[in-house]
Every structure is written in structure tokens, then in C-alpha cells.
Amino acid sequence: MKTKKQDFSHLSPNQPIGIFDSGVGGLTVAKEIKRLLPQENLIYFGDTKHLPYGDKSKEAIIGYATRITEFLLEKNCKAIVIACNTATANALKEVLDLVAEKIPVIDVINPVAEKVSYEIHTNVGVIATKATVNSGLYKKSIRKHNKFIKVDELATPLLVPAIEEGFKNHPVTHSIIYNYLSNKKLKNIETLILGCTHYPLLLEEIKQFYGNRVRVIDSPSIVANQLKMILDKHHLLNTDNSGATYQFFLSDLTKNFEKISRKFFGNSIDLQLKVL
The missing domain is CATH 3.40.50.1860 (Rossmann fold)
Structure with a gap:
């Protein structure tokens, strides 16, 4: 049976990449994406209010993951990276159903x-x-x-x-x-x-x-390379040299997230509280 060819021609290379995790863990993936694709604009959502995901029910994890996905779609992301193994293992199907092939979704498993x-x-x-x-x-x-x-x-x-x-x-x-x-x-x-x-x-x-x-x-390196390959395949790699932007949204502001995110992305980054 032939698989349907994905069409992402409606997307623009300068749209941001959305990344989400329950907390600081996804920053390891975001850091690798920044290293490999320095021209890409990134929007990161850390669901620090609900961490750890690992001891939550499947239904709860699906709820968190789909609400964050809706937020990243509203932010006009050209791709979403589920930078959380627990969300991938429990909510990948629901995220894919929600995205409905409008943009690429990359998971970490x-x-x-x-x-x-x-x-x-x-x-x-x-x-x-x-x-x-x-x-x-x-x-x-x-x-x-x-x-x-x-x-x-x-x-x-x-x-x-x-x-x-x-x-x-x-x-x-x-x-x-x-x-x-x-x-x-x-x-x-x-x-x-x-x-x-x-x-x-x-x-x-x-x-x-x-x-x-x-x-x-x-x-993180494997996931970042997979993302690069998919964006390249669909002509969505950003070639704008004017400087990448990084936005960070958290459902609860924590000192440890602030410390690690500034270590990876510099002291000038702005952390914004966003409860979904």
C-alpha cells in the first residue's frame, strides 16, 4: 500500500521549531538542535508545574501533551519536537492526530x-x-x-x-x-x-x-539529526543569518530551569510563565 506523501509547502523556513518536555530534560535536545541548526528559531515549553510525567497516568500525560501541542501550533511552529520520552511513549498518537499532518512531528524514541x-x-x-x-x-x-x-x-x-x-x-x-x-x-x-x-x-x-x-x-544528537533531515527534505531549513530567537515558556518558574537554560542559551534569555 502506498503511503500518502506529506505536503508541507504551506510552511515557511523562518517559522520557529516547537520543543516541549516536562521540565529541564528537553533542554538537552534543544541545546543539540541549537548547536546543529544555529539559524533556527526555537520555542520551548517546559511543563514544570506537572513534572515528573513518569509517575502520572496515561490520561493525564495525554492531556498535558495535547494542550502544549495546541499552544505550539498557535505559535505558528513549523515542526514540533516531543523532547520527552514519557510523552512520546504515552501520547504520540494523540499529538499526531491533533497535528493532522499540518507540520512534522519528531519524537525522541x-x-x-x-x-x-x-x-x-x-x-x-x-x-x-x-x-x-x-x-x-x-x-x-x-x-x-x-x-x-x-x-x-x-x-x-x-x-x-x-x-x-x-x-x-x-x-x-x-x-x-x-x-x-x-x-x-x-x-x-x-x-x-x-x-x-x-x-x-x-x-x-x-x-x-x-x-x-x-x-x-x-x-539528543540522534533526535537533532533526524529533525535536520526532515526539515531539509521538505525545504524548511532556515537560511536567515539575522540571528536566531529563543523563547521559553514554563508552567511554573523554577530556579533550576533558569540556571540550566541560561547555561545552555546565555544569560539574556527570557523565561515566560504560561499556564495551560
Whole structure:
């Protein structure tokens, strides 16, 4: 059966890219998009009022994700990046239904799963929130492309609250990481997928635990490259050299978000409160 060809000819390259997450985690994706596509205008929505998404019901996550998507559509975005694994695992279908192919939607699970599937991996571990692990989407997505890969998923629910509280390079995160990564489910893995966009903020601590024994996948880079490929394919890459703009909307203003966003995007950024 022929798939319908997507037509995005009504979109303009100088329209912004919308990115959303439950909090600071999606900033790891936004930072990589900024690095790879420095001319692109970005609008970021951090749903800090409702984090962490990982312990919420599927219905609640769908509600949050669709309201944010509606907001980004109102902001005239030319593409939406769901920079949240939990929202992808629980609300991707609803977001796609809402967008109705008006603009491209890029999620953070399928591009990573596809890339891992076609590289040399045998035993893959995934650490993620409870809601992402319960969905089983990583395992399904990877094994859809390569049924010979063994995938073990482990819920690591304490990591997001620790990151949102600013516990980086801290005895608290060292202890949590050690306890989770020592779990027997991850005993024989050769590759680890950080199945939450918050987790790259602890990348060095996670690599320190493993030494060189386990390859840790750089998910934000994979997602940013997927976005670039899709925008390029549809002639939507911004070539305007006048300077990119970055807008940040939060459902609750937090000190840690302010600290990390300014670190990634500079001190002059403006954080706006927007309750949906």
C-alpha cells in the first residue's frame, strides 16, 4: 500500500521549531538542535508545574501533551519536537492526530530505536521513567527493526526529581545511579539508552559508573539529526543569518530551569510563565 506523501509547502523556513518536555530534560535536545541548526528559531515549553510525567497516568500525560501541542501550533511552529520520552511513549498518537499532518512531528524514541537497531548491538539496556518502561515502546520499536536484539528496560523514577532539584555531581545522584545501574536486569548489557531527556544531564556520572564497558547512546544528537533531515527534505531549513530567537515558556518558574537554560542559551534569555 502506498503511503500518502506529506505536503508541507504551506510552511515557511523562518517559522520557529516547537520543543516541549516536562521540565529541564528537553533542554538537552534543544541545546543539540541549537548547536546543529544555529539559524533556527526555537520555542520551548517546559511543563514544570506537572513534572515528573513518569509517575502520572496515561490520561493525564495525554492531556498535558495535547494542550502544549495546541499552544505550539498557535505559535505558528513549523515542526514540533516531543523532547520527552514519557510523552512520546504515552501520547504520540494523540499529538499526531491533533497535528493532522499540518507540520512534522519528531519524537525522541523512534529515531533512537531505529539507529540502535541498524548498528552492532546485541544486549541493550534502557533506563527510563515508570510510564515509559510500562509502555514497552523502546523494546517494541527496536525489535520491530531487529528482532535479534535483547532489550532490558529498567524504571529509574528517582533520577528526574533529583535532576530537577539540581543534584548533579552530588552524593545523592551518585548513590541513585549506583543502585539503579547495579540492578541485575542491566548486568549483561553492552549498550545503554538513556530513555529520558533529563538523563544526559548525568551523562558523565553514568559513564563514570561503567568506565568503557558499556556504550551510552547520545539520544539528543540522534533526535537533532533526524529533525535536520526532515526539515531539509521538505525545504524548511532556515537560511536567515539575522540571528536566531529563543523563547521559553514554563508552567511554573523554577530556579533550576533558569540556571540550566541560561547555561545552555546565555544569560539574556527570557523565561515566560504560561499556564495551560
